[in-house]
Amino acid sequence: MALLYRELDTAPRIDLIARLRAGHFLTDRELARLADAAQYDMRDQTQDAHQETTAQVVNLKSVRMRRRKTTQPEIEAVGNGYQASRIRYMAGYLEFLAGYYAAALPRPQRQQLLIESEAALTAFKAQIPKVSKRATLGAREGLSKEDQDRLIQxxxxxxxxxxxxxxxxxxxxxxxxxxxxxxxxxxxxxxxxxxxxxxxxxxxxxxxxxxxxxxxxxxxxxxxxxxxxxxxxxxxxxxxxxxxxxxxxxxxxxxxxxxxxxxxxxxxxxxxxxxxxxxxxxRAACPGLPVELTSHVLRYTWNDRFSEEADRMGLSEVAESRARNEQQGWSENSESARIYTRRHTRRKGRELALKLQENLDVPGN
Structure with a gap:
């Protein structure tokens, strides 16, 4: 919502409430500007990055070029999931506002505003990026053994x-x-x-x-x-x-x-x-620690260590799952562990994959 209102407040400025009260919605070009802004970290977007020489047209290419001229060494783009969430929330909020202000308009204007907003928001939502459920590279993981030791020290x-x-x-x-x-x-x-x-x-x-x-x-x-x-x-x-x-x-x-x-x-x-x-x-005191270190990363770390200890104890998959769910307060059939054990799963997968390669007929193998 902060991003939405900041974008509306930059040149050419848009008075959203006045527009809706007059029975008109945002144009496709204005919504495209919002979708474009949703791609970037808010800290990298300066107030003058959106100003344009004309009052009616925003050149999105020039907006991107101006972003590159900021003092930031590199413009940070947010992930597809974050961008998608931003657009969905903005679309839902704009849809609510359109319906709210349309209710106070005379019938012809009300119908016109609802038709206009529905068509525009359909086009706006079409710009939501697809987020693959299989995209796990870079997903949050627990600390490595070295980082744990460094943190404890x-x-x-x-x-x-x-x-x-x-x-x-x-x-x-x-x-x-x-x-x-x-x-x-x-x-x-x-x-x-x-x-x-x-x-x-x-x-x-x-x-x-x-x-x-x-x-x-x-x-x-x-x-x-x-x-x-x-x-x-x-x-x-x-x-x-x-x-x-x-x-x-x-x-x-x-x-x-x-x-x-x-x-x-x-x-x-x-x-x-x-x-x-x-x-x-x-993180500031120890630059070697991961930049994403938070209390929740320690939860991932605990689950990785739990998996490693379960392997050493020879626990079956079912026994490990039940023990973990009980310790973490999850329901008996919860599959939350899949989220919290990425580092351990990746290491086990790497070990198994290398094991498969042992019998390949390659010189030196």
Whole structure:
């Protein structure tokens, strides 16, 4: 929606609401301009990139040429899936607006606007790129073993490369990253953990659904998307969690008002934005880490490690699937693992493919 309105606001400027109130819709040329803008990262599109010398015509070729003259070293194009989603959302929103304002017009104008908008949006939607379900190259994967080791080294409270200065923040962020790696839980589930969810004696923690929890003061409350479940931790990881709560969190007087485990220095529960910022700071502190590193990448990493350990234990495919679904809070017949195990699947496929080549009659084989 931000992209749509910014495009409408650049020269030649289009007052969409005034246009609709007058009984007219966007032209095919104007919609083509929106479809063109949907191809690019918003950061690479400057306000003057769309200005044209005439008030009526936009030369799309000149728009692309001007984009290349920006200070960016290279114009970033978004993926086909992202571009398709942008066009679909814009089309749905424009269709809603056309129907909304048409309802207030006299019958002849109403019919004309609806016919005009339907034809124009049909042509607009025809520009939605096809997104192949088989296009998995470049899809999100877990961290490699080397990147995991690098991450663990950087995030340790005693690391000279640790990006945080305050001792409380260092210890809290270390515990958060280790908990994500140990359990494969979602970032929202981590932020939703409450002190009462931890059973230190049994070294277990509960991941519970708490929709619209009144004890969550955040403007955007976090929630568990999967089923409730109980996860067992190694004693050393549980000990680190308990030490953080007793020695760091509970020393902040304001934190005692809230049940959430992970809090900011002012005592309030951490937000999603704070979690995102944590990984941004990690990437900046250690350039060798993948640029796409987020809390969710650690979920992929856990699933890769789970698959590798299942192979070593000789688990059957069915047993592995059931065990994984139980640990991740998925339904018993869920196939979500296919999404989260790309790196492991690709490695196994490569090993099998190379094995097939062993008996080929090639010199040196």
């Amino acid at each position: 950087v995030v340790h409270p005693d690391s000279p490369n640790n990006p945080w200065k305050h001792g409380f923040v260092r210890r809290r962020n270390w515990v958060m990253v280790m908990t994500l790696l140990a359990t494969g839980m979602r970032g929202g589930e981590l932020l939703g953990l409450q002190v009462k969810d931890l059973n230190a004696q049994l070294s277990k923690l509960g991941v519970l659904r708490r929709a619209d929890a009144p004890e969550d003061p955040r403007p955007t409350p976090v929630n568990t998307k999967t089923n409730d479940r109980e996860l067992e931790l190694r004693p050393a990881i549980m000990k680190a969690l308990v030490a953080y709560i007793n020695e760091d969190r509970n020393r902040i007087r304001a934190a005692r008002r809230f049940p959430q485990v992970f809090v900011a220095q002012n005592g309030r529960p951490l937000s999603r934005r704070s979690l995102e910022k944590l990984f941004q700071q990690l």
